[in-house]
Amino acid sequence: MGNQLKTAALLAALSGLLIAISYWVVGGTTGIIIGIAIAAATNLFSWYQSDRIALAAYGAQEVNESQAPQLYRMVRKLAEQANLPMPRVCIVPSASPNAFATGRDPEHAAVAVTEGIMQILPPDELEAVIAHELSHIANRDTLTQAVAATVAGAISFLGQMLSYSMWFGGSRDNERGGNPIGVLATVILAPFAATVLQMAISRTREFSADAGAAKLTRNPRALASALQRLEAAAKGIPFHGANPAFEPLLIINPFSGEAIANLFRTHPSTEQRVAALLELERELSSL
Template sequence: MNQFKTVALLGLLSALLITICYWVIGGTTGALIGVALAAVTNLGSWYYSDQIALAAYGAQPVSYDQAPDLHNMVQQLSERAGLPMPAIYIVPSAGANAFATGRDPEHAAVAVTQGIMNILPEDELEAVIAHELSHINNRDTLTQAVAATVAGAISFLAQIASYSLWFAGGSRDDGDGPNPLGVLLTVMLAPVAATVVQLAISRTREFAADAGSAKLTGNPRALARALQRLHSNARQMPITGNPAFEPLLIMNAFSGQFLGNLFSTHPSTEARIENLLKLEQQLP
């Protein structure tokens, strides 16, 4: 059921992209361009999802000699989870965060920021990495990367549409020109609609990855403590990058209050901690 829901939501994102092209470019030509753009975006993000996400946050590959403790930790957790060893990257940012990406476990990567390595003790960092490996194991990384790429394309088209409002010409009498009302709706609503679809894809997957981390480490409280630290750090020092890829991060980087909760790609930190403490009671 969860997979069906995800496919339906990704299809909705693609349909939104096609509709925007129809409104902004106009007519059959616009619709065909939208279909082609949706196909290229989905296929491109499937094959290059790891490179796109890593580049969005400036992640750099790190060798065993550069970070032996980190490599050993990831290796041990991967073996415990029955996963291939992912590539390891470090994001040169003081903001504390982490993410996983890749189209499947055989082409996966785990990235951590320099900030998260500085502030988390070993058991909490282990719990965070276990969370990211759970995303890989659940195939969340591909879904989130595709959704982020399509949503990014929608936001880009909305920007282009906003410029076209200033230079609009011609009419729709022949059915082939831009639709002024459609262009206006694109500018106003398309980025919000894309964000809402991303929220529906992302939020339930975070709870599942938290539970996967708890089972993998046997220490739900370590992840609960880590989330509390990361929440405080994100408010003071949010990681910078393309906001379309924020669903990949373990902690939402938006530091606002009301709007931050309303458009957060993650469940609230309080809800995640509460759920982890309930899981702790169920473990032997």
């Protein structure tokens, strides 16, 4: 419950940031009303389209059992064990090893894996990764992360548009309700603030999904090993198709090889996650 309250507060902060941006840029009551309208529309759109948005962002293609029998059966087996509806199964045409889940609820969910992750992980580790994604679905993290990504993307887009406006069209006149200082602050600070809030939301969910996967498979070490393998592979095979706004959906930070990007990781460190999994292994073995 603590994580859920924290996540709700962070989502509210993201929406509040959108409203604040509109207030400072447009000015007055009109700016607040426009900000509320943008926040409501963005949240509503991501609620109903979260699965399509995320899948399209990574070019994921849905497959059936005949097209990817081993993967499809693995997802079906784990979904049955977790008492979840069978999600759609998708493959991302990328050599970079990664995976994610999306959907507004378990009845509208999808699990996606890259071609690369199926090539480098042995079956028990791939199973652990899929169990992690199914845990996100069971915890309804997929909706939370997709909404956060969409709102953060809207904030960043607004910041970019304002930047272009300042360079090519000049700042808005104060008599028309605009605030040049607000515009400048938006361009510089809004994308950064949105990233920080996204990071906080994602980090509250990853440990819980790791634990859920370990309990589902009864094999915490398999997920620990998979995370270490994926971390190492990400340094050599960067995810060039990765959309930063949707990075929190992925099981591993796709920019692990970039020093600057590591300052803004949306995931807990792999070392922390592995340590937590090995501790859980000791607890499970003592039962």
